[in-house]
Amino acid sequence: MAPPRLTVVPSLQDLPAPATTPEQLDSIKAQLDLVLLALEAIANLGSEAMLQAAEELNLSEIISDRVSLWRLRQSNPLRKSSGGRKKLDIEEARALVLISAHLATHHQAIIRQAIECLEQLTEQGKPPYAAALLGDYLDRFCNFYEERMAESDAAVPELTDLALKLLIDLLFYGSNGGRRRLWLALLDRAQAGTTES
Secondary structure, three states: OOOOOOOOOOHHHOOOOOOOOOHHHOOOOHHHHHHHHHHHHHHHHOOOHHHHHHOOOOOOOOOOHHHHHHHHHOOOOOOOOOOOOOOOOOHHHHHHHHHHHHHHHHHHHHHHHHHHHHHHHHHHOOHHHOOOOHHHHHHHHHHHHHHHEOOOOHHHHHHHHHHHHHHHHHHHOOOHHHHHHHHHHHHHHHEEEEHOO
């Protein structure tokens, strides 16, 4: 009988923790929440799946229950409600990155299937809504965005583009080294944003 395979649980220490300004943390919070929104929409996930991922990754001390998860997600400055909002610290941001990459890995099959649909439709010159899987994802994403974000006046084509970009990103975040790729992308975007402003 083969010995059981050891699974290495990723740790916060796998991700660098550079000094960040409050503006950069705001950018990281906003982007992370959008990644989780895309995961919810493509894999039909709820907070239970995120809490289970936190447990599997030994992150329950940071994200222990629905309330702590809700408060972390409410820290996104784009969200409508400011009630219960807290400052997200770098450790919490890294925990959400590990959870996002973990969920993207677990739902890689449906993410890959959706991307293949998108490629086929693009080749055929058809809109993404022509495939049920993509249409359902886009509808859910747009509905979630409009329900939760303060800037819900975004036009549907803009939200569709954002949803498709996030879907493609999820393919990379669920691959080998995906958690590091996601974290570095968040840091790069945050630093680029503060340089431009």
